[in-house]
Amino acid sequence: xxxxxxxxxxxxxxxxxxxxxxxxxxxxxxxxxxxxxxxxxxxxxxxxxxxxxxxxxxxxxxxxxxxxxxxxxxxxxxxxxxxxxxxxxxxxxxxxxxxxxxxxxxxxxxxxxxxxxxxxxxxxxxxxxxxxxxxxxxxxxxxxxxxxxxxxxxxxxxxxxxxxxxxxxxxxxxxxxxxxxxxxxxxxxxxxxxxxxxxxxxxxxxxxxxxxxx
Amino acid sequence: xxxxxxxxxxxxxxxxxxxxxxxxxxxxxxxxxxxxxxxxxxxxxxxxxxxxxxxxxxxxxxxxxxxxxxxxxxxxxxxxxxxxxxxxxxxxxxxxxxxxxxxxxxxxxxxxxxxxxxxxxxxxxxxxxxxxxxxxxxxxxxxxxxxxxxxxxxxxxxxxxxxxxxxxxxxxxxxxxxxxxxxxxxxxxxxxxxxxxxxxxxxxxxxxxxxxxxxxxxxxxxxxxxxxxxxxxxxxxxxxxxxxxxxxxxxxxxxxxxxxxxx
Numbered sequence: 001x002x003x004x005x006x007x008x009x010x011x012x013x014x015x016x017x018x019x020x021x022x023x024x025x026x027x028x029x030x031x032x033x034x035x036x037x038x039x040x041x042x043x044x045x046x047x048x049x050x051x052x053x054x055x056x057x058x059x060x061x062x063x064x065x066x067x068x069x070x071x072x073x074x075x076x077x078x079x080x081x082x083x084x085x086x087x088x089x090x091x092x093x094x095x096x097x098x099x100x101x102x103x104x105x106x107x108x109x110x111x112x113x114x115x116x117x118x119x120x121x122x123x124x125x126x127x128x129x130x131x132x133x134x135x136x137x138x139x140x141x142x143x144x145x146x147x148x149x150x151x152x153x154x155x156x157x158x159x160x161x162x163x164x165x166x167x168x169x170x171x172x173x174x175x176x177x178x179x180x181x182x183x184x185x186x187x188x189x190x191x192x193x194x195x196x197x198x199x200x201x202x203x204x205x206x207x208x209x210x211x212x213x214x
Numbered sequence: 215x216x217x218x219x220x221x222x223x224x225x226x227x228x229x230x231x232x233x234x235x236x237x238x239x240x241x242x243x244x245x246x247x248x249x250x251x252x253x254x255x256x257x258x259x260x261x262x263x264x265x266x267x268x269x270x271x272x273x274x275x276x277x278x279x280x281x282x283x284x285x286x287x288x289x290x291x292x293x294x295x296x297x298x299x300x301x302x303x304x305x306x307x308x309x310x311x312x313x314x315x316x317x318x319x320x321x322x323x324x325x326x327x328x329x330x331x332x333x334x335x336x337x338x339x340x341x342x343x344x345x346x347x348x349x350x351x352x353x354x355x356x357x358x359x360x361x362x363x364x365x366x367x368x369x370x371x372x373x374x375x376x377x378x379x380x381x382x383x384x385x386x387x388x389x390x391x392x393x394x395x396x397x398x399x400x401x402x403x404x405x406x407x408x409x410x411x412x413x414x415x416x417x418x419x420x421x422x423x424x425x426x427x428x429x430x431x432x433x434x435x436x437x438x439x440x441x442x443x444x445x446x447x448x449x450x451x452x453x454x455x456x457x458x459x460x461x462x463x464x465x466x467x468x469x470x471x472x473x474x475x476x477x
Contacts, residue, residue, distance in 0.1 A: 037395025037448075068225040075232060082236050089243050093250035096258065104391050104398070154395070163276075171433055188396060188448040 042150030046143025157187030363459025397452030
């Protein structure tokens with residue numbers, strides 16, 4: 001690895017697998033169930049969190065020596081809220097259509113516990129570059145799970161992917177529907193997101209016994 | 215952490231400085247971007263109104279507005295009049311103004327009337343202003359009315375265009391924060407298109423509205439006179455919100471259409 005040292009590379013790869021923020025640390029569950037009924041929304045959310053966590057981690061890391069420890073949580077909250085609101089305003093002014101798609105996510109990004117968690121656990125004690133990598137890694141780990149859940153929920157719940165019907169037309173009874181297949185409306189409801197996440201956790205832990213806690 | 219950052223004085227100074235920096239940053243961003251944002255909102259309203267009367271760039275499956283650079287021109291050619299009706303608390307129309315009369319009085323375009331504010335006024339018993347846009351396309355006349363209500367999480371709104379018999383000719387719905395994949399689908403073509411051809415009046419000519427129904431057993435929406443469209447699975451409250459805003463807001467226009475028929 002020329003660009004990243006082994007230690008730095010681990011910051012990115014760890015959260016993707018054995019230290020995944022959703023399946024191992026069980027953070028960010030709330031947004032994972034709120035917006036994964038559609039694949040597109042999952043992707044948009046993943047990219048937004050990638051941006052906010054990458055930039056936010058750097059900002060907090062730069063400020064880490066001047067933040068008073070008594071009010072550090074409030075400072076972190078203000079940093080993330082400011083970032084998100086400025087991005088939202090800029091989008092509203094110059095990319096209005098995109099901002100309308102994203103507006104739903106703004107509140108969800110601010111309250112995402114992964115973001116506060118990484119600020120608190122990593123950026124406060126590490127250099128900006130390492131914090132940036134940690135932010136990107138954790139956001140990617142979060143995004144991967146979101147996209148997997150979104151994929152299955154949209155496919156099994158609506159029979160579409162990114163809004164495009166892939167299993168035929170449920171009303172005209174073409175494709176799979178002609179042999180009696182039905183969309184499972186349950187998949188669109190939030191509890192099913194938890195069950196899909198649960199299945200991912202199960203698969204992950206049965207492949208790597210070291211992750212199982214007693 | 216060093217001792218310096220632990221002292222109370224430092225903490226308070228830091229907090230004050232942070233508030234000032236962040237506050238001015240946000241205030242600066244908001245006010246410098248404000249002209250762009252309100253221009254975008256203005257164009258969007260024109261696009262919404264035009265969408266409801268069928269002036270749009272729809273392709274096979276998705277709802278696409280007429281482009282922003284074409285919207286002002288299309289708005290001028292297609293919208294022939296913007297009426298402002300004023301109704302009192304009992305629902306009687308006490309005043310009807312044309313766009314020019316209204317503009318001379320208030321210096322405001324009728325399509326920019328804030329429906330939410332009008333609804334709040336009406337709740338206090340004050341008269342309410344109802345904008346009604348009269349559009350013409352291919353020799354057909356469209357009457358387009360704005361509606362506003364609440365969904366599951368936040369506001370929902372839209373524009374419904376009807377003909378002189380209050381049969382829906384097009385609808386556009388939008389929302390501030392409904393759940394993606396569920397309530398947010400009210401702005402999808404498959405939901406909005408279902409309203410086309412639906413009757414707002416019942417067979418006897420009384421206002422009935424259109425119910426977003428979970429049990430109408432008509433998923434292809436072939437029965438246009440049942441005053442019902444098929445609901446979106448998993449979006450009960452948003453659907454009920456759509457039903458409610460259609461009932462409450464479009465009902466106010468009924469006297470106008472009665473007059474239209476009698477003359």
